Amino acid sequence: MGDRDRGALAATSTSANANATGREALEAAGPTPADTGAAPPTVSPADAAGSRGEEAERGVATLRRWVGECPPGGLVFFGGAGVSTESGIPDFRSAGGVFSQGRERSPEEMVSRSFFDAHPRAFFDFYFDHMVHPAARPNAAHRALAELERQGTCAAVVTQNIDGLHQAAGSRNVMELHGSVHRNRCVGCGRAYDLDEMLALRAASPDGVPRCSCGGVVKPDVVLYEEPLDGAVLEAAAMAVAQARLLVVAGTSLVVYPAAGLLRYFQGDHLAIVNLSPTDADRRADLCVAAPVGQVLDAVTGEGA
Numbered sequence: 001m002g003d004r005d006r007g008a009l010a011a012t013s014t015s016a017n018a019n020a021t022g023r024e025a026l027e028a029a030g031p032t033p034a035d036t037g038a039a040p041p042t043v044s045p046a047d048a049a050g051s052r053g054e055e056a057e058r059g060v061a062t063l064r065r066w067v068g069e070c071p072p073g074g075l076v077f078f079g080g081a082g083v084s085t086e087s088g089i090p091d092f093r094s095a096g097g098v099f100s101q102g103r104e105r106s107p108e109e110m111v112s113r114s115f116f117d118a119h120p121r122a123f124f125d126f127y128f129d130h131m132v133h134p135a136a137r138p139n140a141a142h143r144a145l146a147e148l149e150r151q152g153t154c155a156a157v158v159t160q161n162i163d164g165l166h167q168a169a170g171s172r173n174v175m176e177l178h179g180s181v182h183r184n185r186c187v188g189c190g191r192a193y194d195l196d197e198m199l200a201l202r203a204a205s206p207d208g209v210p211r212c213s214c215g216g217v218v219k220p221d222v223v224l225y226e227e228p229l230d231g232a233v234l235e236a237a238a239m240a241v242a243q244a245r246l247l248v249v250a251g252t253s254l255v256v257y258p259a260a261g262l263l264r265y266f267q268g269d270h271l272a273i274v275n276l277s278p279t280d281a282d283r284r285a286d287l288c289v290a291a292p293v294g295q296v297l298d299a300v301t302g303e304g305a
Contacts, residue, residue, distance in 0.1 A: 059289045064300045066246050066270050067148070073155040074245035077145055078237075078262065079293070080160045082251025082275060086139040086294045087165055090130070091251075112225035120209045120217055127220065128202060131162065132181050134195060138169035140294035141250070144301040146170035156240040160252060160259050162222045175237045177229055177259050179222035188216020229258060241265045250274035250293040254281050 067075065081091035107126070109115055116123045138146075146169040148154035157166050158175045164182045166174045184193040191212050193201065201210035201218060210218040223229055241247060242265040252275065254260040263271075263281055272287040273279060274296050282288050289296055 059287060060296060060299045062287055063272055067300055070153055070246045072152045075154045076156050076240050076244035076247050077154060078158045078249045080252025083141050083293050084161050084163055084165055086292060087136045089133045089136050089163060108225055113227050116224060121207050124209055133163060136163060138165045140298035142166055142169035144297035147301055158237045158240060175233050177233060177237060181220055183221035184218050185221060186212035186216040186218050188212060189214040193218055238262055238265045244268045246270045248272045254279045
């Protein structure tokens with residue numbers, strides 16, 4: 001990555017509001033121009049008796065071939081909330097997602113830094129009810145990616161998720177753009193706490209706000225609205241995308257910036273998008289598969305066989 005790209009990322013990651021100002025910065029820079037031709041055909045979920053099922057099988061076969069042809073370390077995976085829905089974790093923006101549920105305050109407000117500071121009790125009620133899922137386990141997608149890394153094909157997993165399921169499945173090079181529920185730190189003394197300790201602090205607190213022994217509130221290491229993304233993580237993710245020969249984007253609507261802007265760094269051979277609904281990047285993709293991520297990756301790697 002050149003100095004110009006590095007500077008652009010640094011400017012984005014240190015903005016006062018990565019989810020608003022950062023988004024505007026990358027939108028102003030603009031995504032890589034879309035192809036002028038027609039969008040690639042979207043592959044629908046398998047229907048054994050219909051043409052859509054045959055199309056789905058062809059799409060999976062194409063992706064399997066690309067993975068097989070990929071040079072060592074040539075695959076990078078970029079995923080969002082849809083990767084973890086098969087583990088029982090709701091996504092955010094689908095019809096039944098967290099953000100679609102009617103509330104007096106918007107979820108965007110309730111997971112903002114200003115709301116955390118001003119209303120810690122309400123923040124943690126929402127956070128633990130909707131963003132922490134300690135019983136969730138890795139699904140077929142997580143396991144397939146861990147196997148691809150073990151085989152030497154997958155160089156990196158770039159995720160917008162905060163659940164830690166990629167690591168639980170065995171992936172080692174995971175770039176968590178939005179942080180992790182498994183890391184927590186006291187805003188007063190800086191003491192670190194894992195998720196189990198965080199849950200214990202909440203259970204012991206009269207108002208449900210986790211507090212350190214020093215009296216400070218323990219904040220999750222997740223990126224809230226009005227907070228910047230970690231510049232080092234963002235730059236490492238951009239470099240991984242730029243070096244990929246095959247980029248598989250899955251389970252994300254590609255509407256959250258600056259994360260979605262990472263696609264403009266891809267200059268490899270094949271871009272595959274696996275998502276149940278269309279995305280703005282579909283016209284640029286070489287293949288679009290409208291099916292559950294775990295179902296597709298399991299078929300590609302044969303992990304479920």
